[in-house]
Amino acid sequence: MTLLTDTPVATAQVAAADRPLPARPSLRATFDQTLAMAWRATKKMRRNPEQFFDVTIQPVLFTAMFAYIFGGAISGSVASYLPLIIPGILAQTALTACMATGIQMREDMDKGVFDRFKSLPIARIAPLAGPMLADLVRYGTAATITIGVGLAMGYRPGGGVLGVLAGWALTIVAGWSLSWIFAWLGTVARSAQAVQGIGMMIMFPLTFLSNAFVPMETLPGWLEAFVRINPVSHVVTAVRDLMNDGAVTGEVGWALVGCIAVVLIFAPLAVRSYSRKM
Amino acid sequence: MTATTAVHASGLVKAFGAKGAPTVRAVDGIDLEIRRGEIYGVLGPNGAGKTTTLRMLATLLPIDAGSAEIFGVDVRREPHRIRQLVGVTGQYASVDENLTGTENLVLFARLLGQSTPQARRTAADLLERFGLEEAADRQIQNFSGGMRRRLDLAASLIARPPLIFLDEPTTGLDPRTRGQMWETIRELVAQGATILLTTQYLDEADQLADRIAVIDRGRKVAEGTPDQLKQSVGSSTLHLRVADRAEASRAAGIVERVLGEAPVLTPEAGGLHVALTDANQTADVLIALREGVVDITTASVRQPTLDEVFLTLTGHHAEDGSEAASTTEEVA
Numbered sequence: 062m063t064l065l066t067d068t069p070v071a072t073a074q075v076a077a078a079d080r081p082l083p084a085r086p087s088l089r090a091t092f093d094q095t096l097a098m099a100w101r102a103t104k105k106m107r108r109n110p111e112q113f114f115d116v117t118i119q120p121v122l123f124t125a126m127f128a129y130i131f132g133g134a135i136s137g138s139v140a141s142y143l144p145l146i147i148p149g150i151l152a153q154t155a156l157t158a159c160m161a162t163g164i165q166m167r168e169d170m171d172k173g174v175f176d177r178f179k180s181l182p183i184a185r186i187a188p189l190a191g192p193m194l195a196d197l198v199r200y201g202t203a204a205t206i207t208i209g210v211g212l213a214m215g216y217r218p219g220g221g222v223l224g225v226l227a228g229w230a231l232t233i234v235a236g237w238s239l240s241w242i243f244a245w246l247g248t249v250a251r252s253a254q255a256v257q258g259i260g261m262m263i264m265f266p267l268t269f270l271s272n273a274f275v276p277m278e279t280l281p282g283w284l285e286a287f288v289r290i291n292p293v294s295h296v297v298t299a300v301r302d303l304m305n306d307g308a309v310t311g312e313v314g315w316a317l318v319g320c321i322a323v324v325l326i327f328a329p330l331a332v333r334s335y336s337r338k339m
Numbered sequence: 340m341t342a343t344t345a346v347h348a349s350g351l352v353k354a355f356g357a358k359g360a361p362t363v364r365a366v367d368g369i370d371l372e373i374r375r376g377e378i379y380g381v382l383g384p385n386g387a388g389k390t391t392t393l394r395m396l397a398t399l400l401p402i403d404a405g406s407a408e409i410f411g412v413d414v415r416r417e418p419h420r421i422r423q424l425v426g427v428t429g430q431y432a433s434v435d436e437n438l439t440g441t442e443n444l445v446l447f448a449r450l451l452g453q454s455t456p457q458a459r460r461t462a463a464d465l466l467e468r469f470g471l472e473e474a475a476d477r478q479i480q481n482f483s484g485g486m487r488r489r490l491d492l493a494a495s496l497i498a499r500p501p502l503i504f505l506d507e508p509t510t511g512l513d514p515r516t517r518g519q520m521w522e523t524i525r526e527l528v529a530q531g532a533t534i535l536l537t538t539q540y541l542d543e544a545d546q547l548a549d550r551i552a553v554i555d556r557g558r559k560v561a562e563g564t565p566d567q568l569k570q571s572v573g574s575s576t577l578h579l580r581v582a583d584r585a586e587a588s589r590a591a592g593i594v595e596r597v598l599g600e601a602p603v604l605t606p607e608a609g610g611l612h613v614a615l616t617d618a619n620q621t622a623d624v625l626i627a628l629r630e631g632v633v634d635i636t637t638a639s640v641r642q643p644t645l646d647e648v649f650l651t652l653t654g655h656h657a658e659d660g661s662e663a664a665s666t667t668e669e670v671a
Contacts, residue, residue, distance in 0.1 A: 075532045078345070078375070078410040078501035082420045090452060097449035105437045108478070177433035177494065180397050182422035183450050 091184035098191020106195065115161050116203035120154045124210040127274060135275060143216035147207065148228065148300035149273030152293050154203040155236030156268055160260035162196050163243025167253040170335075185336040186328070189244055193237065200236035204229045220307030228304035231316060235296045238320035241327035248334040267293045292319045345502055345533040346373035346396065350405035353391050353557075365391040367557035368405070373535060378528055380548030381537045384649070388557040389537035390430060393504050396535070397427045409502060426500035428492050430507045440466055440474045440482075440490055447494045465493040469523075485516040492523065503527060505536045509543060521546055541648055545569070553652055560652045569643055571651055575615050576641050577602075577624060582634035584609035590633045597627045615640065 086094070106112055127146050132139035166189070169175065178188045208216075208229060218225050243260060250256045270284065271293040277285050288294055299316035302308045348371040356362030366388040373379040381389045394400040396407055398418040407414040414421050427433075434443045441462045448458035466475050469489045474482060482490065488508065495503060505524065509517040524547055528534060538544050544551045545565040553561040553568065561568060579602075581590050587609050594613055595601045598620060602613035615621065621640050628635060 075501045075527075075530055076499045078424060082412075082423045084417060085419050093452070094450050097446055100449075101435065101438065101442075101446050104442060108437055172436065173429065173431050173433040174435040175433075176399065176429055177427070177447070178450075179399055180422060180425070180427040180433075181447070181450055182419055182498075187450070 086182070086184040091187060094183045094187035095190040095194060098187050099194040100191075102192040102195030103198070106198070112161070112165070113199065113202065116154065116158050116199045117206055119157060120150060120203055120207040121210050123153065124150050124207055125214070128214060131274065140215050143211055143214060144218065144301065144305045145276070146274065147211040147216055147218075148297050148304060149271075150207050150211075151204055151228070151232045151300055152235070152271070152273050152297045153268045154207055155200055155232050156239060156264050156293070158196070158199050158203050158236055159240040159243045160257070160264055161199075162193065162240040163245075163247040163256045163260060164253045166192060166244055167247040167250060167256045170247065171253075186332045189248075189328075189331055189335060193240060193244060196240060197233060197237060200233040201229075203236070204232040218304045220304045224303050224305070224307035227307075227309075228300040231296070231300055231303060231313065235316065235320055238323045241324050241331060245327045245331035245334065248331050267291060271297060273297050292316075292323075295319060343375050344372065344408075344411075345375045345377075346371055346379075346407070346409050346535065348372075348396065348405065348407040351392060351395060351402060351407060352404035353388075353395055353400060354403050364557050366395065369552075369554070369557070369559050371407075371552065371559075373533065375533050376528065376531065377549040378524065378534045378536060378547050380544035380551040381535065381554055382539070382541065382544045382551050382648075383537075383554035384539060387554045389554055390506055391557075392554070393427075393506050393535065393537060397425055397504055398422060399427070423498070424500060424502055426495035426498060426503045428488075428495045428503070428505050428508060430510065434479050434487060434490050434494060436480045437478060439476050439478055440471050441476060443479065443490060444494060444497065448497050451498050453497075461497055465496065469493045485512050488512060488516075488520070492520070496527075501531070502533045502535065505534060507537055507539065510539065517543075541643065545642075553648065555649065555653050568648060570616075571648075575618055576612050576643060576647065577615050577621055578610065578612045578637070578639045578641060579624075579628075579635050580608065580610045580637045582609075582636050586633050587611060589631070590628060590635075593627050593631045593633065594624055597623050609636075614643075 124147070127150065128139050128142055131146070132142035136142035136145060169192070175188065208225060218228075220228070242263075243256065246256050246259055247253075250259065271288055271291045273293060277288050277294070280288060295312055296316045296319070299310070299312040302310040302312055348369065351366050351369045351371075352364065353366040354362040354364045365386075369388070369392055371379075371392075381392065383389050391400065395402045396409065396414060398414060398421050402415055409421055410424055412420045412424065435446070438446065441459075444462035444465055445455070445458045448461045449455065453461060463475075466472050469492070471486060471490060471493070474486055474490070479487060479490070492505075492508070508524070509520050512520065521543075524534060524536070536544075536547060548565060550562065550564055551568055552559050561571070577594075579590065579594075581587050587604060591602050591604055591611055594611065598613060598615070600613060602611040604611045618640055621638070625635075625638060
């Protein structure tokens, strides 16, 4: 270890105090800062591979479990159930991955380094948007594995390669958009456990009270009414249309509109509560 | 606010309180006037409101009442500009545990607008200057406290900020690392930076600060140069212990005759202590005691402690205020 006095400190001169300073970060700077924060998140992912359990092991387990258990009962056979269940599992996995985004963000925010982020002249959205951007990797992994397991079990999507790719992309977009809800929860909740608790409460009704696992028509009328307006149902139907029929239907449009609406509402909420709390 | 002012704050207030509980005024009307190029020390016990004051000035906490300007920029109205002027080094190192030394500095440099190659150079440069090369590729969770603190300071200097906040920069460091930190702080000032430093150690404020504010329970109770402050409690204290406790009061009489001031007696231990305006008076006292045939077992001259400064300035010991207020420091 060298003595600090041996060499002059890197800051040979300090920056002038009276130079003109921008009053807010530019769009370009915000983008660069978000990329830097995403880079940090990927570094962390590489060091904590257990963060990937929910997007690797869970889709394998759930796809196999649901297909073999319910396949015969719901669709007569596992093979005929696959076109129904694979898009359902895709949506469910994306939602679970969202929840982890919120939990991890909450945990992260309690760390000392967030103090520094807050003290730096950076866009307030960057510490939130960066990890969200990096989490695209997680949604991509989850979607890829679910589709892979489906194909291995005999799923032959009618939409062809393009249809499957489109369904894959829509799953990622939907996961990413919905994760802003959990990011917001992360900024308002008292602890990571609270995010988990609230997240479960949101996630279970949303996934199970949807058409992800069963055809809507089999449900009692009152439940069908809810399932019909559940945004997860729209995403699931859209993914089915794309993957099974290769058709870009109105459902795809509604799913995208829903995603955009969620981002437009929850991203500003999350940023506001993040910058206020801190 | 003039061209020579770095920080101008008046009537700063921060109140904390959970719903239903009475609010605690962690900072209760503090005025600060810090000149450019000086080291300004904020001295006080845990929970006095030092950190809270610093965090308000650094835009990390909203200011409840009062106003603050840094280099003429309003802290409340233009937080983004303030963040470009101030480098903050916290009490607990604010670096990423999961990243290596290099990765931390590269991240902060990139966030401050440097390109990746530029950021790598900055990181390598800073690691070298702070003697952290061997830690470049190690995760921070394996760093010692001193290394973390140095990395944290290095991170605060990337943007070469003209004003640097150091929140208890040497608390918990060993004496050698503390000495190094002091040298670094002096170098920064030599290069034109202004420093606002909080500390619990009078000795540290004495070594570094041009001017000191003493903070107690959210209020500024004194301000001045280190010499002025120490004069208010005597430059040092003479502690004596007599061999025979029965002699204590006679010894006290002798001390009072020499110094013109009555010493404080701690009769159960046969000890007494008295403030000295000049350390040379020690010899006079000892000679007088020998002439008076009073046997002493120990004699020592001590610098005034923070507690003595406190006792003199506030009428209570430094620890008194810490319990109620330390919770507010945690909230902060």
